[in-house]
Amino acid sequence: MTTPAPLNAAAEQYVKLVLAVGQHDKNYVDAYYGPEAWAKEAEAARMSLLDIGGRAAALVKEVEDVPVPDDALLAMRRRFLLTQLNALSARVRMLSGEQLKFDEESEALYGARSPRHTEADFEAVHAELEKLIPGPGPLPERLTRFRQDFVIPKDKLDVVMRTAMEEARRRTLKFVKLPAHESFTLEFVTHKPWGGYNWFKGNATSLIQINTDLPIFISRAIDLGAHEGYPGHHVYNALLEQHLVRERGWVEFSVYPLYSPMSFIAEGSANYGIEMAFPDAADYLRDVLFPLAGLDPKRADEYSRMEELNKKLSYADNEAGRRYLDGEISRDAARDWLIRYALLSPERATQRMAFIDSNRAYIINYNAGQDLVKQYVERQAGPGATPVRKWEVFLELLSSPRLPADLR
Known part of the structure; x- marks a missing residue:
């Protein structure tokens, strides 16, 4: 099973974007145990929310351009990156002031909605x-x-x-x-x-x-x-x-x-x-x-x-x-x-x-x-x-x- 090189590159950029969002939201990064240098880089750069949103949108297009792999696990990996990036973009919009209804927010961030109860x-x-x-x-x-x-x-x-x-x-x-x-x-x-x-x-x-x-x-x-x-x-x-x-x-x-x-x-x-x-x-x-x-x-x-x-x-x-x-x-x-x-x-x-x-x-x-x-x-x-x-x-x-x- 060989991972397309663009997915590996996109994965690294995704991690760096998550760390960048963490500079604006102290609760966002729940766990990180990757290269320490990436965390320091995010802290030093303190990328703006506008730039993070722009880079996330560009990265989504890069991942979408990767053909869906025949291997089921690799296809799942590609879908995971797209889903997580879209949620990251939604969080950036919220941090920038966009207001979402409860169901809209849960769909945008978690890919699900809660059933309604009376x-x-x-x-x-x-x-x-x-x-x-x-x-x-x-x-x-x-x-x-x-x-x-x-x-x-x-x-x-x-x-x-x-x-x-x-x-x-x-x-x-x-x-x-x-x-x-x-x-x-x-x-x-x-x-x-x-x-x-x-x-x-x-x-x-x-x-x-x-x-x-x-x-x-x-x-x-x-x-x-x-x-x-x-x-x-x-x-x-x-x-x-x-x-x-x-x-x-x-x-x-x-x-x-x-x-x-x-x-x-x-x-x-x-x-x-x-x-x-x-x-x-x-x-x-x-x-x-x-x-x-x-x-x-x-x-x-x-x-x-x-x-x-x-x-x-x-x-x-x-x-x-x-x-x-x-x-x-x-x-x-x-x-x-x-x-x-x-x-x-x-x-x-x-x-x-x-x-x-x-x-x-x-x-x-x-x-x-x-x-x-x-x-x-x-x-x-x-x-x-x-x-x-x-x-x-x-x-x-x-x-x-x-x-x-x-x-x-």
């Missing part, structure tokens, strides 16, 4: 939660009180988190071969708009940070361990590095622009990875994490039923974000909407609004991304597929240049 969709879930958590007062308040019994004590947070992450790692390594030296460092931080973050450093290493601004519920140990670590972001980045950067020399994968279609795959696969690694999550919570955290295992099944129902409200984030960012409701009204329909506590609704303010339509990547990845894996694996077969399809996705359009 209040009635969420109220149907509320009705199920009402039966599980009866009593006086509004449902959001009852749910908040109920969940307080399942907060990980601060003095147990480190051991619970590390135990869940190591279990996620153990389970993932049964199906995937990672470099022998792969590793992660875990840190607890505060004053962030997110709950957890993976900072991939290259050489199959990550810094995983957990935000402790708000109390952390016991199920989040599994969610964060799998999502940020195994088989989530850490594994996704390590596999791209191993198979595409090191083995094939595709430099475009040495940089990860956050506001791009890559994030739809990254977040969607990381969320789906929770289910892949922990199909028995309720049992693992009851038998391992509840005792470790000093919580009552007899209430574990009740708690797990509540969390399973609560996950069905995830699209309420997208609806609040769409209405707020499209100017249909105020920020305060969006926060109240999250309390009413996503059943968030006032503190968590405030934190969620901070995330939406910072990342805007990025929120679709978690739920719409998860749904598309799940559908793709299950369709490719086939009806009645064994766990081994599903893992094969899942890991092939994580190791490839596939983007949202390739999963439909």
Whole structure:
């Protein structure tokens, strides 16, 4: 398999353009482990947004002029570069002042749109939660009180988190071969708009940070361990590095622009990875994490039923974000909407609004991304597929240049 020389040249220019955008948007370059000289060059040059946009448009034409390769993987690489460059151009326009509607933005940056949901969709879930958590007062308040019994004590947070992450790692390594030296460092931080973050450093290493601004519920140990670590972001980045950067020399994968279609795959696969690694999550919570955290295992099944129902409200984030960012409701009204329909506590609704303010339509990547990845894996694996077969399809996705359009 021989890559057309113009694609290799375009890949290098693409990386340099991503780094150039990073000089105007501190969140844009989520990870970079390519040549240090390129990063220094971008910092020194500080190319204007106008110039970046012009060069990106010219580069798109260069890649379009490359005939579609017969090899499926190379054709995917060509399509990846075009898709990422178009998203980069959209981000440059936004940084230059162009305003997009929520759906327009998600399509331009992530190559996808979130399905629409009505209040009635969420109220149907509320009705199920009402039966599980009866009593006086509004449902959001009852749910908040109920969940307080399942907060990980601060003095147990480190051991619970590390135990869940190591279990996620153990389970993932049964199906995937990672470099022998792969590793992660875990840190607890505060004053962030997110709950957890993976900072991939290259050489199959990550810094995983957990935000402790708000109390952390016991199920989040599994969610964060799998999502940020195994088989989530850490594994996704390590596999791209191993198979595409090191083995094939595709430099475009040495940089990860956050506001791009890559994030739809990254977040969607990381969320789906929770289910892949922990199909028995309720049992693992009851038998391992509840005792470790000093919580009552007899209430574990009740708690797990509540969390399973609560996950069905995830699209309420997208609806609040769409209405707020499209100017249909105020920020305060969006926060109240999250309390009413996503059943968030006032503190968590405030934190969620901070995330939406910072990342805007990025929120679709978690739920719409998860749904598309799940559908793709299950369709490719086939009806009645064994766990081994599903893992094969899942890991092939994580190791490839596939983007949202390739999963439909």
